[in-house]
Amino acid sequence: MVTYPTGYGNLNIPTFNTSDFGAVEIEATVALIQKAKINPIWFVDVGGSIFNVPLAWKGKIYVGACDKNFYCISECGKLAWKFQTKDIIISCPVIADAIVYFGSYDGNLYALDATTGEERWRFKTKGKVFSTPYIDNGVLYFGSEDKNLYAVNAKTGERLWAFQSQNSICSSPIVFGDTIYFGADNDNFYALRKDGTVKWKFDGKSSRYLKAACDGRLVYIGSMDNNLYALSAETGELVWKYTTRDSIATDVVYADEVIYVGSRDYDMYAFKPDGTLLWKFQTHNVLGWGSTVKNDIVYFGSCDNYFYAVGAKTGQLLWKVKTNGIVNSYPAVTEKGVYFGSWDCNLYAVDHQGHIRWRFQTALSNQSAFETPPDLLQKTATVTVHTEEIGESINRYKDSFAEEGGRSSVYTFKSQYTKKHRYGGGSQ
Incomplete structure (x- = not known):
């Protein structure tokens, strides 16, 4: 019997102190996390995993990793340069006027020369920067754990x-016209004018x-209450909503008059702007961070370790690529191929038929650990782990379980946040 906190409000992310676990307990814990359809995007520790979205620019691929490094890689898979920050990088890069921008858990937003990697400037906040910056007319907009949305001169x-x-x-802001849209941890979704004043806000589990x-005309937001909402972009009034079988897992993407969004029910959905469902495609686990749509193909990853290419009009599988870790990243797509990262500490380059061209490994080969801020632990739950549910990887332990008197193994351990456990087994 396992007792663990399911805090994070509506995220329901279980967390564990695994420092004293043996292989059986670790395997069981990972099995429970997978069975519970967990998508722990933000709560991670140092390792080589790639969570964010690569950026392609002038024959180079730019990506940050949880090893604290920001990489510039050639389209042949060779390192051009790397820049080290003081903490992990979840924020996705953006580029303008040959300057690449990204945030880090060390609280900084960085501006680097995209050709040389030389630092131009950094902007310090008082909290981790998860948010991906949005650049509009020479202004960068981004959020911080310090509760602020910032507007910063890009030069x-x-x-x-x-x-x-x-x-x-x-969350990462977007800008359309004269309005900035973003969600905050207080369950509000905001529309701000470009002077930082509130135009409207939508109250709910946003x-x-x-x-x-x-x-x-409409702004589309995914919610922790299982809904995709369509709001009036001008007033914030609810126009329609669609309820999935679980909370929304991905960024919302609008392309060619179609809305694409993934849910923790394992499905990728495609909608018309009026809310009509066009199709849905099911994977074998929670979907990754979002999707990229290009040339009538929707590209996205999943916690089932696969990267998918699906027909944008039909929802039919075109091809998929197996990795050795969760694929939270969605890709950069160029004429030469498709580039995406994985929790297995690799940046993948595949051709347009889904064949792997090369892999670039980050500086750390160990995958990033789960990390839970203690102030977010709120609730507890009890689970009985049956050895049959854990899978083939621990069959070798079943005999010892039977000797101890049963087919259900009972584990008792302290509910804390994980700092030492690597996803997939083992301790740091």
């Missing part, structure tokens, strides 16, 4: 203004960590 790094929420801002999409 100089000078702060223009900051909007303070009641809680962390981990997209705390997920990026919205906008077509000019």
